[in-house]
Structures are given as structure tokens and as C-alpha cells.
Amino acid sequence: MAHGAGGRAMAQLIEELFAKHLGNEYLAQGDDGALLPAPGAGRLVMATDSHVVSPLFFPGGDIGCLSVHGTINDVAVMGAKPLYLSAGFILEEGFKLADLARIVQSMAAAAKEAGVPVVTGDTKVVERGKGDGVFITTTGVGIVASGDELSGRAAQPGDVILVSGTLGDHGMAIMAERESLGFESPIVSDTAALHGLIAAMRASGAEIHVLRDPTRGGLATTLNEIAQQSGVGMMLQEKALPVKPAVSAACEFLGLDPLYVANEGKLVAICAARDADTLLSAMRAHPLGAAAAIIGSVKADPHHFVQMTTGFGGKRIVDWLSGEQLPRIC
Amino acid sequence: MSGRLLRIRGLVQGVGFRPYVWRLANELGLNGWVRNDGAGVTLAVDGAKMAEFITRLPNEIPRLARIDDIVSETAEVSDSGFAIRDSVADSVGTAIGPDAALCPACIAELCDPANRRWRYAFTTCTHCGPRYTVSRRIPYDRAQTSLAAFPLCPPCASEYTDPVDRRFHAETTCCPACGPQLSLLDAAGQPLAGDPIGETLRLLQAGRIVAIKGLGGFHLACDARNTAAVAELRRRKQREAKPFAVMALNAAALAGYAEIGAAELGLLRSAAAPVVLCAKGAGELPGIAPALASLGVMLPATPLHLLLWHEAAGRPSGSDWLAQENELLLVMTSANPHGEPLVTGNAEALARLAGLADAYLVHDRDIVVRCDDSVLRATADGPSFIRRARGYVPLPIALSNGGPSVLALGGYLKNTVCLLKGKEAFLSQHIGGLDNAAAIAFLEETVAHLLAILDVRPELIVHDLHPDYPSTQLALRLAAELGVPALAVGHHQAHLAAICAEHGVNEPIIGLALDGVGLGPDGGAWGGELLRLDGARCDRLGHLAPLKLPGGDRAAREPWRMALSALHGAGLGYRVGGWLKQRYPERDGGPLLTMLARDLRCPPTSSLGRWFDAAAGLLGVCEISQYEGQAAMLLESLAVAHGPVPPLADGFVLRDGGLDLSPLIGALLVCHDAAEGAALFHATVAAGLAAWVVQALAPQGGFLRGAVHGSKEAKIAVGGGCAMNALLMTALRRHLETAGLTLLEARQAPPNDGGLALGQAWLARKMFKER
Ligand SMILES: [Fe+3]
Ligand SMILES: [Mg+2]
Ligand SMILES: [Zn+2]
Ligand SMILES: [Zn+2]
Known part of the structure; x- marks a missing residue:
């Protein structure tokens, strides 16, 4: 993967990769942000998690599905139903496009299985040596009916x-x-x-x-x-x-x-x-x-x-x- | 103006000092008076035999008294006889003394059928009995002790108020009519019929395990000669190998099992009545101290315990039976299930010792302060503490200087805390390992109790560098609550500082910290350090060549891992397979070698303790430790049994200011006699340590040139857990003496983490001074 002069072409390639695998009606809007239907009554839960893992591929998964699961779980343990995800990628110059494709496919599969679409995203490329292949930050939004929220403050003696x-x-x-x-x-x-x-x-x-x-x-x-x-x-x-x-x-x-x-x-x-x-x-x-x-x-x-x-x-x-x-x- | 006024400081209150003075003065026909005051005891005397009085006074003091200082001046004394005067109000009797063994006068009463205290298990006087363990708060008087629940009967009250009686102001005195009573309960807590002492003895002799309420907590007792009973106790306590202490009536009863010399006997018979580690005799009590060269023994020090032997002797009268043979030998092990603190309450005993004890010998005098038995060892150079608790606490350790009040919270295992007040250091009783909530509660209790009985608000709080020790966390919390600074000090700097504190060393000193693992200021796992201490400043002059800990703390529990690590480190990794096949055929060395090769979960440590573990593992002496320090204790025991050998030539290397023992590893690998290997290891380590120190100090070419002058007087402080190894210390001392150096070691506190808090507290004062 190149950085600098070939930036435009590369950006396009990456966009296509994301569109191909993660594509959905919101992502397809192509604007700076996703325009989403407002959920009904209840309260919003939002969680964010940056994923850094070495190795990127491991038995049972990879950084892609991990970044989807981790954030969905953070939203879900609040008692909420996860609705949407965003994803931010920081790629190290020289990272293999094939590996990135594998990761994005894995994210897509995880998002699809979970029924929680990735609706917006961002990609940055840093110089070689300034990253560790790829870092992925995901943010999740979910909704919880009032009264159904959960927190770590509610454990009681006897539980x-x-x-x-x-x-x-x-x-x-x-x-x-x-x-x-x-x-x-x-x-x-x-x-x-x-x-x-x-x-x-x-x-x-x-x-x-x-x-x-x-x-x-x-x-x-x-x-x-x-x-x-x-x-x-x-x-x-x-x-x-x-x-x-x-x-x-x-x-x-x-x-x-x-x-x-x-x-x-x-x-x-x-x-x-x-x-x-x-x-x-x-x-x-x-x-x-x-x-x-x-x-x-x-x-x-x-x-x-x-x-x-x-x-x-x-x-x-x-x-x-x-x-x-x-x-x-x- | 011919009389004298004497102001006496020391341990002179609550120990029968005034009646003693009264008796001596009357015997010599002197006039005058004596009274307690804020500073101690003040007395005035005059008469023909006054000179004899002044000569005899310090030499015949009551057994629990100690005179630190007498100031004498002239005084006018009227010739109206000798009187005990009232104390000066508000300034008296604040100090609580340690618990003391039964005195001869009380034993005589106990064994006199005509005495009203015949066979009374709570007999005591000003010369003996419980103090620290029954005191809730200061001042030390009956109302503040657990005897407050037992109002004195008229005969006891008249003894208590009679200035010439042995029980004058004996705060814990009582008798069968007014005092606590014994009862024997079955496993379900139901009282058993019959005489509690007689029935307890019968159960013990029948091989049963009885929980006995002692001074600072319960013991579990069984017949030490009954192998099946001992094995059953081990099974119930889930304590496979850790040694038990044995209680016997006298030294004669231990003949053949333990070698009790004059030094050991002196300790055993002292008022502190500790457990004393003695060399084993030819006979072995199976299962008591497996594979160890020494046996922990103690004598009955309370009337309750003594009555068991009195019963076994057939309830004789008089005192002849005390010197006669008595078959009864009892295991007396702390009733502290699963490494938690000692059990002290009756209901607590029934709950926490359920399944451990067949019966409970209890009484209704509450134990206020939990306090384990003290353990000492007599060495050629004097006694040294293994554990300091009952009989010694709360006696202070004298310091050379005063300074701000300091509270030091200690370490993690074998923990104690220490409070500095003026020129005295109050080291708490052994608290134990802080890996459980009950021990942490005991730690907090001890801190609160110590602050209360010494009436101190600390100006500084000090703790170990380790962030995850519960003692560190408590220190930070207390400092925040009290609004005082919390200081962190290096573990091994504190070990050596403890020696400086008790020996009054205020000048720069070189020391060896020979220990397990503790954190150094660089975050590393230190433990075999050549340090230079100068007040609060500490320079690391060198350290042992590091060993990797494959699996972190797990390696400290599994000497076979340390052995494998040492082989790998010595470039002998290719011998691991053959060695394992020979020593531990069930073990697979592959994963550990991978970890070592990849440096995965293998933090390095310069600890000498881990070198001992490696040697024990290598020789097949100890594969996995069943209790703290087992590998080193087994190794020392084997070396003692083998006898001395010369150090291995080229068994160590001095390099870059450090000491590398790797060459020794190769020699142990091919040594097929474990005892010979153990002896060789001890001899070579001692020689290596001494050479290391000498090289550091060499006047020409030594890198410490000028750091310590006059090598003839140079003192080398040696502390840390490995300093409990008497064989190592004796050899090291001899080597250093040959080089004109004097070894300073811990005498008044244990050299291991039991004395850490003393060093921390001393360092905190130095840091405060230098701020
Ligand atoms: Fe230590
Ligand atoms: Mg998270
Ligand atoms: Zn007495
Ligand atoms: Zn009485």
C-alpha cells in the first residue's frame, strides 16, 4: 500500500473495499455522516472501543470481527439493543491490501451476523513504523427502554x-x-x-x-x-x-x-x-x-x-x- | 541530708517493682518511700545499710522488670520507716507489657493442694501472666483488660491492694472463686462432663486432636508420639510437610529428640517462653518436622498448659515433679486454618476449626489481641528471631535517635508493622501473609491497636515499593485519612535499614540483602544485592547474576522450574532433558524451555533465595514447595547433616561488580549425592558472597575505595530472608572475619520480612530529615 502521491487512487480502492463488503443503505449515502432513522422511545447508549491486537489473525477470529463484537458487547451489557456501528481505520503504510480485505470481510460477516450495520467510517494511513499493521476504532449506538438500563452500580449483597x-x-x-x-x-x-x-x-x-x-x-x-x-x-x-x-x-x-x-x-x-x-x-x-x-x-x-x-x-x-x-x- | 533519691527508668511499672523495693528496704531496715510517676519509679532511702541497698537494687529486680537508667541525688528522708506512696496521678501505668510465662511462686501455689489456687488454670501475679493479649487499651489496669468481667473476690481484692503482696496491682489476678473457668466442649460445642484438664489429657492420650485456647490464640494439640494422630492432624490441616512445634515439660523429656544446650534452655525458660528451634537428636518423632535438621520445641508457659503435665504426672504436690521425667509430648500448632490468622474466640473456634478438632478446651477469659508463638533459634553468635510475637511484643527496640512518629506497614508475607515513637521502635506481632481478607483485617486491627496503646498519631507513613501489596494500599489509605505523607521505600534497602536501626548505625554502611524477591527502585525483582546505605540514600553496588522466573511467582513455588531456568541460564539448556529424566521423569521441560528461549513470562530476578530454590530443584531435594522457604530449609538441613566441605574452586565469578553463581550449577548437575551438593552449595555461596564484599572494599583497585575507610572496623550488614539460614550466616561471618570485617545481623527482629517494617520506619525518618 502506498501513501502520498498515489493517495487518491488508494483512497478510492479502500472505499471500494469497504463499500463492497460493508455496504448498506446508510454507508451508500456517501456523505460525511450517516443520516439514520431516529429510534423510538427510550434512551441512547453509545460506546467506543479501539482495537489493537497482535497477531491480527488468530484461531477463532481476527481484529475485524473482534472490533465489531467488542463494541456491540459494550453497548449490549448496558442493557441496550445495538443499532449501528462506525469504524475508523488507521493503516500502516505497507500493510497488505489482501490482509485488509480479509479483515474487512470478517467485519462485514460479523456485522451481518449480528444485524448491526457499519454506517459510517474513516481511514487514515500513517508512515511505516508508526502503526502496527492496522488499528480499528469502532463506535456503537444502541437503544434501551427507560428502566431497562443496566450499570455496574447495581450489585447487591445476596446477589x-x-x-x-x-x-x-x-x-x-x-x-x-x-x-x-x-x-x-x-x-x-x-x-x-x-x-x-x-x-x-x-x-x-x-x-x-x-x-x-x-x-x-x-x-x-x-x-x-x-x-x-x-x-x-x-x-x-x-x-x-x-x-x-x-x-x-x-x-x-x-x-x-x-x-x-x-x-x-x-x-x-x-x-x-x-x-x-x-x-x-x-x-x-x-x-x-x-x-x-x-x-x-x-x-x-x-x-x-x-x-x-x-x-x-x-x-x-x-x-x-x-x-x-x-x-x-x- | 544523708539520704538518696533515685529516679529509675525502664520497665518498672506493673511488674511488682514497688513491693520489691519495699521488701528490700525493710530487710535492710531503711527509711524512705517509693512511688510510680510519669518517668518510672522514684524512691528515697536513708539508713545504715543504704549502700548495700543501692548495690543490690539493680541486681535482684523482679523477673519482668528492666532498669534502663538510674539517676541519683541527695535527699532528706525522715526516719519513720519505709512506705509505698500513692502514684502521681495521670502519669502512671500507661505501658502494657508482653505476656510472660508462669513464675515459680505461682507454680508453687498451683501445685499446693492447700492453696486456694490449687490446680487453677488462671493463676497469675505481677511477675507473670497475660498482659498484651488481654489488654484492650491503655492505661494498663484491670478495667481495660478482659479480666474486667471478673470482679475480685475479697481475698483477691486484699492481695491486690496490699503493697507488700506479690499481687499488689496484679491487674489480671483472680482465683477459682472469682476468675475465669475452664470447660471442655465436644466437636459440636456441647460441654463434656468431668474435669476439663483430666478429660483433655485423656482425649489427647487416646490420639484425639484438641483445640486448646492459649494466650494469643488457639492451638491444635495432639500426642506428638502418636504417629497416627500426627498424620491425622496433617490430613485435617491439609499441611503435608510444614513442621509442627512440640511442647514438653522439660529438657529431659526431649532428650534424644532435640539437642538442648545452655543457650536453647535459656531461651526456653525465659519469661517470653518462645518456640526454640533445636538441632534434632538421634530419635525422630515421625511426621513432626519431616526432613529437617531442627525441631521446634517449647515449654508449658501458662498454668493451663502446665496443668496437662501435672495431670499426666498424677497431680503431685510440690515442685519436684517439674524436673522429673514426664512422658507427655504434645504437638502444639497454631490453629490458623488455611494460612488465615489465629482463631481467638470460643464461638469462632467452633466455626473455623470445625472438622479440625475433636474437642475444644476453652475458657471465658477473652483473648483481646491475637498473638502467635514466637520462634527463635540460638546460634553461635546469639539468638535470632524466626518470628517475633508472644512474649516480646509490645517491648520496644531501642533506637539511637528520636524523630517524628512513623508508621511502617511492612511487606506481603510474614508481615509485621512498626511504629516509631521517640527513641523506641514498636514492632508488631507477626501478622502473616496478606493474601486473605482475614489477614488484612488483622493488619488493620493491629495498626489501630498499636496506635491506641502507644497513643500516637503518625506524622509519616511508609510502605514497600510494591504497588499491589495490601500493606501498600492500606498505607496510602491511612496517609490520605490522616493527611500525612506516604513514603515508598525499596524492599532490600529496608531489609538492611532494619539492621542499621537496631544496631544504631547512622554512618554509611555496606550491606548484603540476601532475600527472596522484592521490588527495587528500578522496578526490577531484586533479592541478592550489594548495597551502600547512607541515611536515606541507597546505591546498588552490584547484584547477583539474574535468574529468570519462568512463570513469575509460580517459579518461586516450584524449585524444579528454577533449576531448569538456572541450567538454561548457565548455557546448559541441552542438559535439561537428561536431568529431568533422572530427577523428575514425569516433567516435560519443553514448554519452560520455549518460555525461556522467547523470554515469555520470564521476569529476571537477582534473588539469592531463587538460587537456593534452583539448587534444591537441581539436586532433587525439592520439586514443588509445600510451604514458604521449604526448599532452602531442606537444603540447609541436608548440608548440616552432611558436614562441612570446602567451597568449590571457581564455583563463582565476580564480574562487573556482581556475583555469578552459574559455575556452581554445572557442578550440582553432576553431583549425585544431594547432601554433598547441598553442603557444596552453602560453602561456595558463602565464599562467593564474602569474596564479593572483599573485592568491593579492596583498598587498591576496589571500586569502593574510600567509600568505607578503615577496613578493620568495617561492618557489613547482612539481612533478608536468606539470613535465617544459620549455616550460610555462620560461614559468611567466618569468611568476613578472616578479612577483618564484622558481620552485623538482625538480632531483635527477624531478618526476613518480619523485620521489614522496622527498616522502613527507620528510612522514613532519614528521608524526612533530608527533605
Ligand atoms: Fe524480603
Ligand atoms: Mg470496551
Ligand atoms: Zn506469678
Ligand atoms: Zn478471687
């Missing part, structure tokens, strides 16, 4: 904590691919759009207080954020945490805790205790929630600690780390 499936698949898939760890059974990213699962969960009638997608920093970080926001503590059961054997084995070698490894197609739900079984059934009935599990409960705790009952019956703090996990055993 039950559920996850929709196995932990750490995405992060370990990325690491295994990047470092060519070559495990016997490849670990596949769980990247997926969760709004369908969420719709099914809400349709079950269960009283859901919080939904979140535990992406970077994993479940541990997400639960600590919720505990802080809601002013509560949590107690997890180590034995109840769903982790695939391959992920567990890889984590063990690497000295990683799957609780801190990223997910891209999982959600954590906190609901009223009496509805936990209803919600669990609804989750398990959906393909993306087949391995859902009840993993713990919300407690009153002035420290807002997330704790875990270990296999031996002891309890340990699931730390909220300030950054990378630094060695600490003296």
Missing part, C-alpha cells in the same frame, strides 16, 4: 454471580498464536457478539442487576470494578469457575491465572438470588451460554474485596492489580 462460559480463551489463544506455543489442541478465541444471549437472558424474566463483558484484565478485574462501583464485596468458588483444560494447562505453565486473562465473547451476570437458576437455564439454552455457571455471590463488605474460596476451603483475595502482575514472593 448471585454467573458467567456465560469458559474463562481466558481469547487471551490464551492470542498468546499461543503470537508466541507459537504450539499446544496439542489449539486454543480458539471466544470472540462473539453477546446481544442475542443477553436478549434471551432478559426474556427469561430474571431480575438482572449487572452485566459486563470481562475483556482486558479478565474476570478478576471486571468483578473488582463492579465491587467498587456497587460498594459491595464478592465471594467466588474456585471449583465453580469454568476453564477449558487446554487453557488451564497453558496458564499453569505460564504462571498465569485464568481469572486475569481476557475474554471477548463472555459475560458476567449478577442477578437476584431467587432468579439465579432461571437465568442459568436461559443462558445454557443459548449457544453462547452453553457452559454458563454460577460462580459466586455478592456480599456486604466495606473493603469491597473480591475473594475466592480455594479448592482446599481457604479463602484468598482476588487482587485488583495496578498493572502487570509483578513478582511478589519474598
Whole structure:
């Protein structure tokens, strides 16, 4: 890909690529912005996420579908129905057009499957060495009926904590691919759009207080954020945490805790205790929630600690780390 | 004007000092008076034998008293006899002392069928008994202790108010008529019939596990000679190998199991009554301290515990039985399930020890302050702490200088906190590993209690550099709440500063921090450091050649990983396959080698502790640690059993101001006798460390030329967790002495993270001064 003199031709090529794969009536308007039908009653939810991933292609997905799923999930866990996406690309000079095409196709397929069109976008090319192939920023807009909004502030002591499936698949898939760890059974990213699962969960009638997608920093970080926001503590059961054997084995070698490894197609739900079984059934009935599990409960705790009952019956703090996990055993 | 007025400072209140003075003065027929005041005790004497009084006074003081200073001046004394005067109001008795072992006078009463305290488990006087663990707040008097719930009966009250009685102002005194009572509960919490002591002994002798409420918390006890009972205790505690301490009536009862020399006996019989690590004898108590060269032993230090042996001896009267043989040997292990803090309450015991204990020997005197047993080791150069708690806390460590009040929050594992007030450092009891909420609550409790009983508002708060230690987070929170500065200090700088604090070193000093992993100011995982400390300033002169930690902290728990890493680092990666086949045939080295080759999840560390792990892993001594420090302890034990060997020639390399032990790795790889390898490792590391220091200090060509002058007097501070290795320290001391250097080590605090807070606090004052 060239930059500079051939800019016009290149821009056209890229436009055509996007039009070809992502094309829809809004994108086809060709203006600086998309003119969209205003949704009916309710409140708008908007979320934005910049996607940077190495490698760009990994088992189970690529940066394209990831950038669609990530933002849809951010909108959906607010309780909203995702409606539209925008996409901004920053391409590094020299990035292969064929790779870009693969990524755009993957985005298109993801958007189509999710039923959430990409309605506007932008592309910039930066000099070689000033980017890492491609960065994609997506913004999503959705709508939620008044009263149906969800936030991280609503967890209450006594509530039950559920996850929709196995932990750490995405992060370990990325690491295994990047470092060519070559495990016997490849670990596949769980990247997926969760709004369908969420719709099914809400349709079950269960009283859901919080939904979140535990992406970077994993479940541990997400639960600590919720505990802080809601002013509560949590107690997890180590034995109840769903982790695939391959992920567990890889984590063990690497000295990683799957609780801190990223997910891209999982959600954590906190609901009223009496509805936990209803919600669990609804989750398990959906393909993306087949391995859902009840993993713990919300407690009153002035420290807002997330704790875990270990296999031996002891309890340990699931730390909220300030950054990378630094060695600490003296 | 022939009389003398003496102002005495030290530990002289609440320890029976005034009755002591009264008795001595009356014995010598002197006139005068004695009273407590804000500074300590003041007394006036006159009479013919006054000179004898002044000579004898400091030499016959009560067992818990300590005189720091006596100022003498002339005084007018009327010849109307000797009196104990009322205390000067508002300024007295604020200090709370440590818990002290039962005194001989109380033992005599306990064993006298005619005495009203015959077999009474709470017998105490001003010379013994609980203090710190029963005190809610200052001042130290009965109303502030958990004895407040037990109003004194008339006979006890008259003892308490009689100035010449041993129980004059004995705040925790009581008797069977007015004091706490024992009861024995079954596993469901229902009282068991019969005499609680007799029934407890019967259960123990039948191989059962009984939770016994001690001074600072519950113990789990079982018959140490009953292998099945010990194995069952291990099974229930899920504690495979970590050593247990054993309680015996006297040294004779331990003959054959532990070698108890004069130094050990002195510690065992001291008022602090700690657990003392003694070299094992020829006989082995199976399952008590597997594969270790030493055994932790202690003597019964409370009437409650002593009564179990009294019962076993057939309830004799008099004191002869105390020196006689007594078969009873009990495991006494802290009742702290899953590494959480000790259990202290009766209801709490029933809940938290459910499934662990078959019965509970409890009483209704509340434990106010949780406090583990202290653990010490006697070395050729004096005793050293493994863990400092009951019997020592809250005694201060004297400092050479005063300064602002400082609160230091310590580290992560084996944590303690420290408060500096004036020229005294108050190091808290062992709190433990801060990986669970209960331990963090105990940490907060300890900070609050320490601030309250010392009546201090800290002007500075100090913590470790590690951002994720709960102690760091608490420090930041407290600093914000109190509106005072929070200072961060490097882990190993603090380890060496702790030695400076207790030895009063204020000039620049060179030190070796020999430790596990702690964060250095560059964000690296330090732990084998040659540092130069000058006040708050710290220069890193050199460090051990780094080892990679494959899998981060996981490598610290799995010595086989460290061994593989050391092989890889020494260029012996191609030998890994053969080595694993020989030592750990189940292990696949492939993934770790990939991680090491790609530098994936392999942070480097200069920690000496990890070199010990590597050696233990390499020799097949320890594959995965079952408790903190196990690999190093096993290695030391093997080396001790083997006996001394000369250091390996060319076993280390001094390069760029650092020390590289890699050559030793090659030698251990081909060493087929693990004990010989362990001895070789210790000898070579000690020689390497000494050579490193000597090279750094060499007057000609040494890179520290001029940094430390007069090498004859030069002192080298050595601290950190590896300094608990007596074999290493003894060898290092000898090497340094040969080079004309004196080794300074931690004596009053543990050299490991249990003493970290002391160093942090000392550094905070230095930083404050230099701001
Ligand atoms: Fe340390
Ligand atoms: Mg996001
Ligand atoms: Zn006594
Ligand atoms: Zn009484």
C-alpha cells in the first residue's frame, strides 16, 4: 500500500473495499455522516472501543470481527439493543491490501451476523513504523427502554454471580498464536457478539442487576470494578469457575491465572438470588451460554474485596492489580 | 541530708517493682518511700545499710522488670520507716507489657493442694501472666483488660491492694472463686462432663486432636508420639510437610529428640517462653518436622498448659515433679486454618476449626489481641528471631535517635508493622501473609491497636515499593485519612535499614540483602544485592547474576522450574532433558524451555533465595514447595547433616561488580549425592558472597575505595530472608572475619520480612530529615 502521491487512487480502492463488503443503505449515502432513522422511545447508549491486537489473525477470529463484537458487547451489557456501528481505520503504510480485505470481510460477516450495520467510517494511513499493521476504532449506538438500563452500580449483597462460559480463551489463544506455543489442541478465541444471549437472558424474566463483558484484565478485574462501583464485596468458588483444560494447562505453565486473562465473547451476570437458576437455564439454552455457571455471590463488605474460596476451603483475595502482575514472593 | 533519691527508668511499672523495693528496704531496715510517676519509679532511702541497698537494687529486680537508667541525688528522708506512696496521678501505668510465662511462686501455689489456687488454670501475679493479649487499651489496669468481667473476690481484692503482696496491682489476678473457668466442649460445642484438664489429657492420650485456647490464640494439640494422630492432624490441616512445634515439660523429656544446650534452655525458660528451634537428636518423632535438621520445641508457659503435665504426672504436690521425667509430648500448632490468622474466640473456634478438632478446651477469659508463638533459634553468635510475637511484643527496640512518629506497614508475607515513637521502635506481632481478607483485617486491627496503646498519631507513613501489596494500599489509605505523607521505600534497602536501626548505625554502611524477591527502585525483582546505605540514600553496588522466573511467582513455588531456568541460564539448556529424566521423569521441560528461549513470562530476578530454590530443584531435594522457604530449609538441613566441605574452586565469578553463581550449577548437575551438593552449595555461596564484599572494599583497585575507610572496623550488614539460614550466616561471618570485617545481623527482629517494617520506619525518618 502506498501513501502520498498515489493517495487518491488508494483512497478510492479502500472505499471500494469497504463499500463492497460493508455496504448498506446508510454507508451508500456517501456523505460525511450517516443520516439514520431516529429510534423510538427510550434512551441512547453509545460506546467506543479501539482495537489493537497482535497477531491480527488468530484461531477463532481476527481484529475485524473482534472490533465489531467488542463494541456491540459494550453497548449490549448496558442493557441496550445495538443499532449501528462506525469504524475508523488507521493503516500502516505497507500493510497488505489482501490482509485488509480479509479483515474487512470478517467485519462485514460479523456485522451481518449480528444485524448491526457499519454506517459510517474513516481511514487514515500513517508512515511505516508508526502503526502496527492496522488499528480499528469502532463506535456503537444502541437503544434501551427507560428502566431497562443496566450499570455496574447495581450489585447487591445476596446477589448471585454467573458467567456465560469458559474463562481466558481469547487471551490464551492470542498468546499461543503470537508466541507459537504450539499446544496439542489449539486454543480458539471466544470472540462473539453477546446481544442475542443477553436478549434471551432478559426474556427469561430474571431480575438482572449487572452485566459486563470481562475483556482486558479478565474476570478478576471486571468483578473488582463492579465491587467498587456497587460498594459491595464478592465471594467466588474456585471449583465453580469454568476453564477449558487446554487453557488451564497453558496458564499453569505460564504462571498465569485464568481469572486475569481476557475474554471477548463472555459475560458476567449478577442477578437476584431467587432468579439465579432461571437465568442459568436461559443462558445454557443459548449457544453462547452453553457452559454458563454460577460462580459466586455478592456480599456486604466495606473493603469491597473480591475473594475466592480455594479448592482446599481457604479463602484468598482476588487482587485488583495496578498493572502487570509483578513478582511478589519474598 | 544523708539520704538518696533515685529516679529509675525502664520497665518498672506493673511488674511488682514497688513491693520489691519495699521488701528490700525493710530487710535492710531503711527509711524512705517509693512511688510510680510519669518517668518510672522514684524512691528515697536513708539508713545504715543504704549502700548495700543501692548495690543490690539493680541486681535482684523482679523477673519482668528492666532498669534502663538510674539517676541519683541527695535527699532528706525522715526516719519513720519505709512506705509505698500513692502514684502521681495521670502519669502512671500507661505501658502494657508482653505476656510472660508462669513464675515459680505461682507454680508453687498451683501445685499446693492447700492453696486456694490449687490446680487453677488462671493463676497469675505481677511477675507473670497475660498482659498484651488481654489488654484492650491503655492505661494498663484491670478495667481495660478482659479480666474486667471478673470482679475480685475479697481475698483477691486484699492481695491486690496490699503493697507488700506479690499481687499488689496484679491487674489480671483472680482465683477459682472469682476468675475465669475452664470447660471442655465436644466437636459440636456441647460441654463434656468431668474435669476439663483430666478429660483433655485423656482425649489427647487416646490420639484425639484438641483445640486448646492459649494466650494469643488457639492451638491444635495432639500426642506428638502418636504417629497416627500426627498424620491425622496433617490430613485435617491439609499441611503435608510444614513442621509442627512440640511442647514438653522439660529438657529431659526431649532428650534424644532435640539437642538442648545452655543457650536453647535459656531461651526456653525465659519469661517470653518462645518456640526454640533445636538441632534434632538421634530419635525422630515421625511426621513432626519431616526432613529437617531442627525441631521446634517449647515449654508449658501458662498454668493451663502446665496443668496437662501435672495431670499426666498424677497431680503431685510440690515442685519436684517439674524436673522429673514426664512422658507427655504434645504437638502444639497454631490453629490458623488455611494460612488465615489465629482463631481467638470460643464461638469462632467452633466455626473455623470445625472438622479440625475433636474437642475444644476453652475458657471465658477473652483473648483481646491475637498473638502467635514466637520462634527463635540460638546460634553461635546469639539468638535470632524466626518470628517475633508472644512474649516480646509490645517491648520496644531501642533506637539511637528520636524523630517524628512513623508508621511502617511492612511487606506481603510474614508481615509485621512498626511504629516509631521517640527513641523506641514498636514492632508488631507477626501478622502473616496478606493474601486473605482475614489477614488484612488483622493488619488493620493491629495498626489501630498499636496506635491506641502507644497513643500516637503518625506524622509519616511508609510502605514497600510494591504497588499491589495490601500493606501498600492500606498505607496510602491511612496517609490520605490522616493527611500525612506516604513514603515508598525499596524492599532490600529496608531489609538492611532494619539492621542499621537496631544496631544504631547512622554512618554509611555496606550491606548484603540476601532475600527472596522484592521490588527495587528500578522496578526490577531484586533479592541478592550489594548495597551502600547512607541515611536515606541507597546505591546498588552490584547484584547477583539474574535468574529468570519462568512463570513469575509460580517459579518461586516450584524449585524444579528454577533449576531448569538456572541450567538454561548457565548455557546448559541441552542438559535439561537428561536431568529431568533422572530427577523428575514425569516433567516435560519443553514448554519452560520455549518460555525461556522467547523470554515469555520470564521476569529476571537477582534473588539469592531463587538460587537456593534452583539448587534444591537441581539436586532433587525439592520439586514443588509445600510451604514458604521449604526448599532452602531442606537444603540447609541436608548440608548440616552432611558436614562441612570446602567451597568449590571457581564455583563463582565476580564480574562487573556482581556475583555469578552459574559455575556452581554445572557442578550440582553432576553431583549425585544431594547432601554433598547441598553442603557444596552453602560453602561456595558463602565464599562467593564474602569474596564479593572483599573485592568491593579492596583498598587498591576496589571500586569502593574510600567509600568505607578503615577496613578493620568495617561492618557489613547482612539481612533478608536468606539470613535465617544459620549455616550460610555462620560461614559468611567466618569468611568476613578472616578479612577483618564484622558481620552485623538482625538480632531483635527477624531478618526476613518480619523485620521489614522496622527498616522502613527507620528510612522514613532519614528521608524526612533530608527533605
Ligand atoms: Fe524480603
Ligand atoms: Mg470496551
Ligand atoms: Zn506469678
Ligand atoms: Zn478471687
